[in-house]
Amino acid sequence: MGGDFAGLKRCGKSSNHPRVTQVGHFAYWSVLVVIFAWAAWLRFRLPLDPIAVPDYVIPALRKLTGAEFGDIHLGRSIIYPGFVYLLVRAFGDFRAITVAQHLLAIPAGGVFLLTWRRIHDFIPNARLPHPIYRSLGLFAVAIYMFSREPLYFEMTIRPEGICGFLISINIYFIIQFAACCFLEGRRTAAVIYGIGVVFSSILLASVKPSFWLTVIVALLPVGIFFFRRGWFSQKIVLAGGSAVSAALLLLPGHVLVHNNKMHECFLPAELFVIHANLIRDQMAADLEPGAKSPYPREWLGRVQATLKAEIVKSIAKGPVNFPTLGFDPDYLMFNQTSIEPQLHKEFGNNSSALCAFYWFYYCRIWEQRPLLVVKKIARELAIFYAPNCPAYRLGKSRSLSKEYSVSAMSLESKFYSKSWTAYPPAVDFIRREELLARSAPVAEQAAYIRRPLGILAATYLPLLLIAVALSTLVLSSETHRKRLGWLVALVLFVYSYNVANCLEVAVIHSLQNSRYATVQMYFAILAQFLAILLILEILLGSRVPIGGSAQNGK
Secondary structure, eight states: OGGGGHHHHHHHHTOSOHHHHHHHHHHHHHHHHHHHHHHHHHHHTSOOSOBOOHHHHHHHHHHHTTOOBOOOOTTOOSHHHHHHHHHHHHHSOTHHHHHHHHHHHHHHHHHHHHHHHHHGGGSTTOOSOHHHHHHHHHHHHHHHHHOHHHHHHHTBSSTHHHHHHHHHHHHHHHHHHHIIIIIIOOHHHHHHHHHHHHHHHHHHHHHOGGGHHHHHHHTHHHHHHTTSSSOHHHHHHHHHHHHHHHHHHHHHHHHHBOSOGGGTTHHHHHHHHHTHHHHHHHHHHHTSTTOOOSSOHHHHHHHHHHHHHHHHHHHHTSOOSOTTTTSOHHHHHHSTTSHHHHHHHHHTTOHHHHHHHHHHHHHHHHHHOHHHHHHHHHHHHHHHSSSSOTTSOOOSEEEHHHHHHHHHHHHTSTTTHHHHHTSHHHHHHHHHHHHHHHHOOEEEOOHHHHHHHHHHHHHHHHHHHHHHHHHHHHHTOHHHHHHHHHHHHHHHHHHHHHHHHHHHHHHHSOTTSHHHHHTTHHHHHHHHHHHHHHHHHHHHHOSSOTTSOTTTTO
16 A cells, blocks of 8 residues: 555655644644544434335344255345344344445545545656645545435345445445556555455445446456566456456355346346337337247237236326336336246246347347347446436435335335344334334435536546546557556546446436445546546646647657
């Protein structure tokens, strides 16, 4: 972490007035303490009982009551249910989950500042005064830690509750790896941080599968490392450490989770219901005379008619939560009388055949209707890359009573009651949930944080476009490339986190599920502040037009 404090040393050398420097240091650390103290108060003033989501509670309850881990829903690994299990097992109280997630969120802010400090080492001869640079970092971390949505995630038993922390260490390891490997040539440190990049990337994607494409982007610097000359022994150690990391994170799920065949089809089933309108039309085309299909015509006709009717029902039941799709895929997936449960009955226990059916029709619409699938993806991407970026939620308040009411009702349903009634701390937890459903406070988001969030939401797309344009111009000029080339690479790299995450969600699901957008807030803020930094460095450092030659810049 030596580079993390390099900025502090530079700042001390940059002033000929030690007293001014000391005052600046005192002011910086004072503001930092206030930010973190206020962030802690915002969290711990609210109820500590978590808002439960059965998909993540039930696997832990099964293990706590003597059964095996199972029913790991939504294609996720055992890691987050295991996290819930360990906390409840250790403390015998579900409030430990909220406390732990709050306590992880606060270090995430600290890691943001360490990352911001280290980024300064990528800017040789920085023009922006270092006190202003550090103040930008404080402002960015304050926005993140005072925002309501990350805080709300921490109050829920969902993977999003720890994603902020996991994202922070992943980006920190990447920045450290790039600095040690490409800037400083520190071989041992590069290997250690490289293994950290691999471990944190797999961990993040295992906890939140919508990050798998994002972590492929995150692993690019490590991949580039293997193509550089020399460093043979370091490459061997890094490859071995990466293999061990993957084994530690991926194998426990295969060993500890049994009888989970019901959920092996989750991804193909989700693709089927998300693209149900296109698949309905493709099935109709496959029923026309002369069309070929591996499935019996009579049976396929019955399935097509059922799918068509269920899509109509999903629209008629009430407000459609996915306007870009035009129907409600959650109804098709989770309503006990809709198409997905009906297909489960049709195929009986033959989950492999059911998965094959889902995959066949998803691949078929790509073969027969690729333009329509691409249009669907483009509509989804347009949700995030809109005039107001949805990574930032601008609402004034959120009713926690309503959230606790939904939580209690879901846990008390006949599908889950046997699990929680067998565990006394869970019974106490449900009683407190029922009380909070009537008396929980409203989670407010004050004006002092709504205003900067509104500015960030409105400037996300303009800053991205400006950053891309400036990056092109900087990279075309040798003079500016030498000074700002690494900063440009970091700006584009962090923005690519959003691109990869949105693209994966756009292909598989819908960005109108707000959680898929707001979970990206951490690196959206970092990307925007890096773009602002690039703009300021260019404005302060350019004596000639950016497109000018190196000779003219001398």
